[in-house]
Amino acid sequence: MQEIEVQLSDWVFNAIRAKEVLTFHRDYFRLRKPIERRLYELARKHCGQKKEWRITLPVLQRKCGSSSTLREFRRLIQNIVDHDDEHAHIPDYGVRMDKDMVTFTNRGTMLEDQQSAGVPGFASVRLSPDALTDARSAAPGWDVYVLESEWRSWMADGGLDAPKNPDKAFLGFCKKWYERRGRP
Numbered sequence: 001m002q003e004i005e006v007q008l009s010d011w012v013f014n015a016i017r018a019k020e021v022l023t024f025h026r027d028y029f030r031l032r033k034p035i036e037r038r039l040y041e042l043a044r045k046h047c048g049q050k051k052e053w054r055i056t057l058p059v060l061q062r063k064c065g066s067s068s069t070l071r072e073f074r075r076l077i078q079n080i081v082d083h084d085d086e087h088a089h090i091p092d093y094g095v096r097m098d099k100d101m102v103t104f105t106n107r108g109t110m111l112e113d114q115q116s117a118g119v120p121g122f123a124s125v126r127l128s129p130d131a132l133t134d135a136r137s138a139a140p141g142w143d144v145y146v147l148e149s150e151w152r153s154w155m156a157d158g159g160l161d162a163p164k165n166p167d168k169a170f171l172g173f174c175k176k177w178y179e180r181r182g183r184p
Contacts, residue, residue: 023143025091025109035076036090038064043093043104050106057100077102125152131167138171139178147174 022044031037042063047053055063061073068076074097081097084090094105127148135144151173155162163169 021143023145027091031090033080035064035066036080039077039080039095039104040090040093043090043095047093047104047106049110052103052105054101054103057097057102060102074100125162125166127170128167131170134167134171135174138174141183142174142178144174147177150177 024040024044028037028040031040042055042060043053046055057074057077058070060077061068061070064073066073066076077095077097080090081095081102084095088094088107092107092109094107096103096105132144132148135142135147139147148170151170154173
């Protein structure tokens with residue numbers, strides 16, 4: 001058991017260092033069933049910002065690590081699909097199943113989709129890739145996309161106009177954020 005913990009810790013540490021860690025919607029932590037969480041993780045990884053991602057049921061079963069029979073796995077997934085259809089239960093992604101094909105559809109709740117969909121206020125404000133790189137230095141340890149979302153919310157909540165120099169304004173926000181909160 002201890003060896004597994006060391007390997008997991010090394011894996012997590014290396015992923016963080018390489019900036020290969022995905023951000024999860026806060027409602028991910030409200031998902032009660034491990035299979036729901038695993039479906040979200042897979043959708044987040046493979047669908048990401050794309051419109052949709054399709055996968056066959058047997059491959060999904062393998063990716064989930066399920067030891068259930070395919071028939072039982074289909075039943076479990078169909079229950080999740082039905083619940084999601086009624087309550088939009090899975091964050092960021094809708095899930096549907098047609099025979100043995102499962103499709104995850106981006107709900108458009110993530111920042112880039114909101115911007116491209118014309119969310120009022122600051123959709124036209126664009127940050128350069130350099131600004132995001134500089135933000136990592138300004139607020140070490142923080143996810144720059146979370147910071148960008150917080151920055152946009154802060155501007156919208158404060159009734160501020162779009163900044164003349166978005167990169168500079170965002171970096172200033174990141175520095176203040178880090179001064180007040182330190183490392184996550």
